[in-house]
Amino acid sequence: MVNFIWVGLTVIGLVFAAINGKMEEVNEAVFKSAGEAVTICIGLISVLVFWLGLMKIAERAGLLQQLARLFQPFVKRLFPDIPDGHPAMGYILSNMTANFFGLGNAATPLGIKAMEELKRLNGGKAEASRSMITFLAINTSSITIIPTTVLAIRFSYDSASPAEIVAPTILATACSTIAAIAIDRFFYMRRKKKGGK
Template structure:
C-alpha cells in the first residue's frame, strides 16, 4: 500500500511538472538528490559502524546486560504481559538502547525480532497485543540521548556546532516518549473500561 502511495505521489508530481513546464528542474532535482543521497549514505556508514562497534563492545563487556537489569523494572511496568526472562525483553532493551544512541537503523532489526517474539506470545494472532502496541509507540517516539545520525548529517553539511542539538533532542524525545506512553495507556484502559478486552 505504501509503495502505491509513493508511486502515486511521484506520477502526480511528474504530470504537474510536465503541464507547468518544469520538467528540466524536476530532472535536475532527481539527479542532484540521487547524488547527495549516495554521498550522505557513505558519510553515515562510518558513524553508524562506529556506534554499532561500540554497542558490540558494550555487549561483550556486559554493559548492555547491566542496562537490561537497570531497565528491567521499567520494562516490567511497560510490558506486564511478557514473562520474566523471555527473549522479547532482551530485544526490547537492545531496541531501546539503539534508539537512545540515535541509531534507528540498528534499532529496527531488534524491534522486528521483538515483535516476532511478542507475536508468538500472542499465539500468532493477526491482531496486535497490548505489548506490541506499547513497543510500537515507544519505538516511534524513541527517547534519544545522543542523536548520532543527525549529528553526522550536520557534520556532513559543515555545521559550526553539530552537537548543539543534543539537549533539545533529549527534551523533545523525552516529551514524545512520555506522551506516547500516556496515550497508549489511555486507550488501553478506555478499551478495558468498555469491556472489549486488550488491544
C-alpha cells in the first residue's frame, strides 16, 4: 500500500509540475537531491562504522553482556511468556542494547531474529502473541541515549552544535517508551479481563 502512495505522490507531483511549466526545476531538484543523498550516505557510513566498531569492541569486552544482564530482570517482567534461556530473550536484549546506543541498522536484524523466535514460540500462528506485540511497541519507541544517525546528519550539514540533540532525544524516547509500555499493558489487562490471552 505504501508503494502505491509513493507512486501516486510522484505522479501527481510530475503532472502538477508539467501543467505549471516547472519541469526544469523538478529535474534540477532531482539531480541536486541525488548528489546530496550520496554525500549524506558517505557521511553516515563513516559515523555508523565508527559506532558499530565501538559496539563490537564493547561486545568483545563483555560490556554488552553486562548491560543485557542489568536489563534482564526488567525485560523478564515485560516478557513473562518467554521461558528462561530461550534464544528470543537474547535477541530482544541485544536489540534493545543496539537501539539504546542509536544503532538502528544493527538493531534491525536482531529485532527480526527476535520476532522469528517469538513466532516459533507462538507455534507459528498468524496472530501475534502478547510478547510479539510488546516487543514491537518497545522496539518502535526504544530509549536512545546516543542518536547516531541524527548526529551524523547534523555533522554533515555543519550544524553549529550537533550534539545539542542528545538531551531532547533521551527525554523524547524515554517518554515514548513509557507510553508504549503503558498502552501495551492497558490493552493487555483489558483483554485479560474479557477472557482473552
